[in-house]
Amino acid sequence: MTAATATPDERDWTVTSGWTLGLLTVIYALNYLDRQILSLVLPLIKAELHVSDTMLGLVTGFAFVLFYSLMGIPIARLADRSNRRNIIAIGCAFWSAMTMVTGLVTSVWQLAVTRFMMGAGEACGIAPSNSMIADIFSAAKRPLALSIMTAGNGLGSLLLFPIVGWIALHYGWRWTFYVAGAAGIIVALIFFLTVREPVRRDAKPLIRRETFKEAMAFLAGSRAYLWILAGGAFMGVSLYANIVWNSSFLVRVHGFNMAEIGSTLGPIRGIASAAGVVLGGMLVSKLGARDARLRLIVPGIACILVLPAEVLFLLPSDPTISLIGLALATFLSAVHLGPVYAACMSLVPPGLRATACAVFLFVANLVGQIIGPLLVGALNDHWASLYGDLAIRYSMMVGASCATVAGVFLIFSARHFANDTRRAEAA
Numbered sequence: 066m067t068a069a070t071a072t073p074d075e076r077d078w079t080v081t082s083g084w085t086l087g088l089l090t091v092i093y094a095l096n097y098l099d100r101q102i103l104s105l106v107l108p109l110i111k112a113e114l115h116v117s118d119t120m121l122g123l124v125t126g127f128a129f130v131l132f133y134s135l136m137g138i139p140i141a142r143l144a145d146r147s148n149r150r151n152i153i154a155i156g157c158a159f160w161s162a163m164t165m166v167t168g169l170v171t172s173v174w175q176l177a178v179t180r181f182m183m184g185a186g187e188a189c190g191i192a193p194s195n196s197m198i199a200d201i202f203s204a205a206k207r208p209l210a211l212s213i214m215t216a217g218n219g220l221g222s223l224l225l226f227p228i229v230g231w232i233a234l235h236y237g238w239r240w241t242f243y244v245a246g247a248a249g250i251i252v253a254l255i256f257f258l259t260v261r262e263p264v265r266r267d268a269k270p271l272i273r274r275e276t277f278k279e280a281m282a283f284l285a286g287s288r289a290y291l292w293i294l295a296g297g298a299f300m301g302v303s304l305y306a307n308i309v310w311n312s313s314f315l316v317r318v319h320g321f322n323m324a325e326i327g328s329t330l331g332p333i334r335g336i337a338s339a340a341g342v343v344l345g346g347m348l349v350s351k352l353g354a355r356d357a358r359l360r361l362i363v364p365g366i367a368c369i370l371v372l373p374a375e376v377l378f379l380l381p382s383d384p385t386i387s388l389i390g391l392a393l394a395t396f397l398s399a400v401h402l403g404p405v406y407a408a409c410m411s412l413v414p415p416g417l418r419a420t421a422c423a424v425f426l427f428v429a430n431l432v433g434q435i436i437g438p439l440l441v442g443a444l445n446d447h448w449a450s451l452y453g454d455l456a457i458r459y460s461m462m463v464g465a466s467c468a469t470v471a472g473v474f475l476i477f478s479a480r481h482f483a484n485d486t487r488r489a490e491a492a
Contacts, residue, residue, distance in 0.1 A: 077206045085201060085263070086210060088256050089194045092157050093217030095249045096190045098225050099164045099183065102245055104309045105229055105326060106238035108316045113238075116173045122309065122442025124177045130434035133184030137192060137430075141423030142277065144193035145416055153197075154257035156189020161249025168242035191426055196419035199410050200263045207410070208353065208360070212346025212403030216339040219399070223335020230327015265415065280420050283413065289485040290412045290421070292478030293361070293405060294428045300368055300471035301433015302440070304398060306464030307375075309438040311391070314461060317454035319384040329388060337392045341367075341399025349404040357486065358479040360408055364401030365479070368472030371397045375465035379458045398468065401475065408478075412485050437464055 103110070111121060144152055163183040170176045194214060202210040229241045284290055311330060315321040321329070345364060353360040374397055377390030409425050410418040444460035452459065 077202050077210075081261075082201045085260050086198065086213060088252070088260060089153075089197065090214045090217040090220065091252055092153065092190060092256060093194065093214050094221035094225070095157065095161070095245070095252060096187055097218045098221035098229075099160060099187070099245055099249065101222070101226070101308055102164075102229055102241050103167075103180075105226065105312050105330075106233050106241060106323070107309070107313055109233065109238040109323065110176070114173050114176070118313075118442040118445040119439070120173060120442075122438040122440070124173060124180060130184060130430045132181050133188050133430055133434075136185050136188035137423045137427050138420065140188050141192040141196075141419040142280075144196050144419040148262045149193040149197050149419075150257065150260050150262045152189050152193045154253045156186050156193075157253035157256065158250050159189070160186025161246045161253065162186075163246075164242050164249060165246030166242075168239035168246075192419045192423040195406050195410065195422045197263055199415070199418050200265050204411065205350070205354070208350045208403055208407040209343075209346045211406045212342045215342040215346075215399070215402040215406070218402075219335040219337070219339030219342065221335070222331045222333075222338060224331075226331020226335065227327045230323050230325075230331065233327070234322065234324040280417055281424075283417065284421060284424060287412050287481070287485040287488065289361075289478045289481040290409065292474050292481070293408060293412075294425060296365070296368070296401075296471040296474035296478065297405065297425050297429035298432035298471075299467040299474065300398075300401065301429035302437040303371060303375075303433075303465050303468040303471065304437070305430075305433045306437035306441045306461060307394070307398075310441050310457060310461055314379070314457050315384075317457055319387065321384075330391075333388055333392050334395050337395035338399040341396040342402050345400030346403040349407075353404075357483050360404050360411075361475050361479040361482055364404045365472040365475030367397045367400035368468045368475060371468035371472075372465050375462065375468075379462055379465075394465070401471075405475070408482065411489065412482075413489050437467075440464055 107121060110116075111118075116124075140152060140156075160183050163179055163186055167176065167179040167183070170179060195211065198210050198214060199207060225245075229245065232241045232244060311334075312326050315326055315330065345367065349360050349363050352363060371394055374390055374394035378387050378394055379390070381387045381390070405425070406422060409421045413421045441457070441460040441464055444463060445456050448456035448459060
């Protein structure tokens with residue numbers, strides 16, 4: 066059977082699709098690594114620049130997400146109409162260059178500017194990548210493929226965090242940004258030279274290009290999608306509070322240094338996150354074939370279980386028990402990522418896939434990255450007079466409780482998933 070006559074499922078896993086998915090996974094890893102480096106070296110930056118936790122929470126969250134969110138939807142609309150390979154390659158090169166520039170900052174305001182610009186570049190990453198995968202893999206294989214790409218977050222933590230921690234300990238926090246940025250520019254060049262733009266599986270919806278108003282109206286008409294947005298917003302608060310403040314927690318509560326954080330936090334987050342997204346994708350693909358609602362119920366249950374796992378991480382005085390709790394919380398937090406992206410794209414026609422992902426990211430990141438880090442930072446400063454360095458325990462618990470709300474919202478969305486999927490197919 067030739068490629069022209071092969072069914073979509075038979076053409077899913079090829080050398081070309083595997084190479085493209087592999088590079089997209091590496092780019093996804095760099096996308097998250099460049100954000101997480103700041104959280105790893107945050108104690109060193111705080112000491113050198115002499116800033117409060119509230120200001121650090123504002124810079125790490127709001128400064129990044131402002132441009133990331135504002136640029137995300139226009140770039141996604143562009144990706145629904147033009148060459149996604151070029152968008153991803155240019156974006157990766159730009160945010161990597163901004164990562165390198167971060168190593169040159171001498172004030173918190175310069176740090177804010179580099180975070181602004183990095184956010185603009187990283188907006189070119191996830192939504193166009195999701196759209197490419199949607200055209201490379203069939204609907205049945207899409208949750209697993211998206212979960213593999215999302216596992217790049219864990220890959221970056223597992224393989225690269227120890228290196229970053231070692232560099233920070235021996236050469237200073239600035240060199241961590243130089244090295245990470247240079248690596249991203251190289252990967253962007255390889256991606257541009259070796260990956261082709263995939264043929265869109267269903268070009269019919271692109272014959273009539275919906276206006277932005279029409280696209281937003283279609284999304285607003287999906288009750289399942291709106292519940293997913295609400296769940297993503299609350300889960301974003303939990304996720305980004307942890308991403309930004311986990312390193313500081315280990316320093317303040319358990320006395321870790323940069324090398325110890327890199328060699329423990331990185332592998333734990335990497336293995337647990339990768340396992341969560343891949344196993345979650347496999348489980349949802351299998352169970353979702355029997356009942357489509359389980360594509361959202363399973364990740365919803367995982368989100369609800371995040372809070373007790375976070376309690377196990379935050380409250381014990383024994384660092385070994387605390388790290389076990391961190392592993393469980395990271396695993397459970399990661400389960401929802403691939404399935405939620407896949408669900409978003411199932412609820413819209415092919416011509417709106419990148420837009421649907423971008424709107425989800427806009428809401429999840431705007432709420433999560435602004436409120437999560439800032440909430441914990443402000444509570445740290447507010448409770449410092451009562452609890453000292455241990456205030457971070459209780460501040461982070463407030464953020465983690467948002468995961469429970471997110472899980473409930475994802476389960477609510479499952480009630481409308483089947484009807485809204487048929488609505489997308491008929492559009």
